[in-house]
Amino acid sequence: xxxxxxxxxDPILSExxxxxxxxxxxxxxxxxxxxxxxxxxxxVGLGSDDDPELVRENRSRVAxxxxxxxxxxxxxxxxxxxxxVTISExxxxxxxxxxxxxVTTTPGVIIGVLAADCGPILFADEAGGVIGAAxxxxxxxxxxxxxNTIDAMVEVGARRGAIRAVLGPSIGPENYEVGPEFEDRFxxxxxxxxxxxxxxxxxxxxxxxxxxxxxxxxxxxxxDADHTGHCTYADENSxxxxxxxxxxxxxxxxxxxxxxxxxx
Numbered sequence: 679x680x681x682x683x684x685x686x687x688d689p690i691l692s693e694x695x696x697x698x699x700x701x702x703x704x705x706x707x708x709x710x711x712x713x714x715x716x717x718x719x720x721x722v723g724l725g726s727d728d729d730p731e732l733v734r735e736n737r738s739r740v741a742x743x744x745x746x747x748x749x750x751x752x753x754x755x756x757x758x759x760x761x762x763v764t765i766s767e768x769x770x771x772x773x774x775x776x777x778x779x780x781v782t783t784t785p786g787v788i789i790g791v792l793a794a795d796c797g798p799i800l801f802a803d804e805a806g807g808v809i810g811a812a813x814x815x816x817x818x819x820x821x822x823x824x825x826n827t828i829d830a831m832v833e834v835g836a837r838r839g840a841i842r843a844v845l846g847p848s849i850g851p852e853n854y855e856v857g858p859e860f861e862d863r864f865x866x867x868x869x870x871x872x873x874x875x876x877x878x879x880x881x882x883x884x885x886x887x888x889x890x891x892x893x894x895x896x897x898x899x900x901x902d903a904d905h906t907g908h909c910t911y912a913d914e915n916s917x918x919x920x921x922x923x924x925x926x927x928x929x930x931x932x933x934x935x936x937x938x939x940x941x942x
Contacts, residue, residue, distance in 0.1 A: 689706045692904060694902065698802050705906055707719075726931070764782065778814075781809070791935070793935075796849075797848035801901070808831045841901040842901065844904045845889060851887035852885065854911075
């Protein structure tokens with residue numbers, strides 16, 4: 679592993695979300711953190727085996743990059759579910775709900791999701807009154823976390839047609855090989871889903887295009903959707919990757935965060 683970690687926290691920004699005056703956001707990379715070894719950089723994973731104090735420092739750096747203190751940052755205990763929670767204040771570290779998306783209308787409450795190949799999605803309505811963050815791996819996306827997040831935003835005042843959604847760094851189709859049962863599951867739900875699979879070099883296996891599948895779900899849900907276009911597996915210098923770690927038989931992996939906040 680030859681990772682160059684810079685001191686500066688340098689998130690990826692989306693023009694679509696940056697245009698909303700009272701919204702700040704960032705698809706954070708592994709750059710700018712204090713963790714070392716296999717967690718080198720900005721590991722924000724409370725569920726990793728990294729030193730908890732280093733993880734807390736990394737999370738504080740994320741919050742500071744958005745203009746707030748570390749206590750403002752709320753990320754859920756993600757379980758690959760379609761479930762969403764709407765909050766009005768940050769939840770304590772030890773009381774994180776087991777959901778995969780968070781929505782808020784409260785300024786100063788940073789909401790975010792962690793990922794290491796799954797798709798992080800940040801949402802904001804054009805009026806800047808409602809924001810959301812969703813963790814959409816294949817299971818969450820397949821079971822409706824995207825649509826549920828949008829519904830939760832609409833329930834608290836967002837207008838569906840005015841919601842902007844951006845899919846952040848996630849594993850690309852060149853690096854996501856799956857077995858035949860995986861393709862069968864998606865085809866059984868909708869034959870059109872076969873277009874997200876291509877033949878792998880390995881007999882009976884497929885390469886799955888998770889970003890395109892996620893974007894299709896977003897567009898079908900009636901929101902303005904965009905994608906940063908980064909592959910977490912391919913760019914080790916910028917991103918943690920669960921699948922890359924698995925292929926190397928490493929004992930654990932770091933997580934990057936995608937976060938969003940209303941400023942007023």
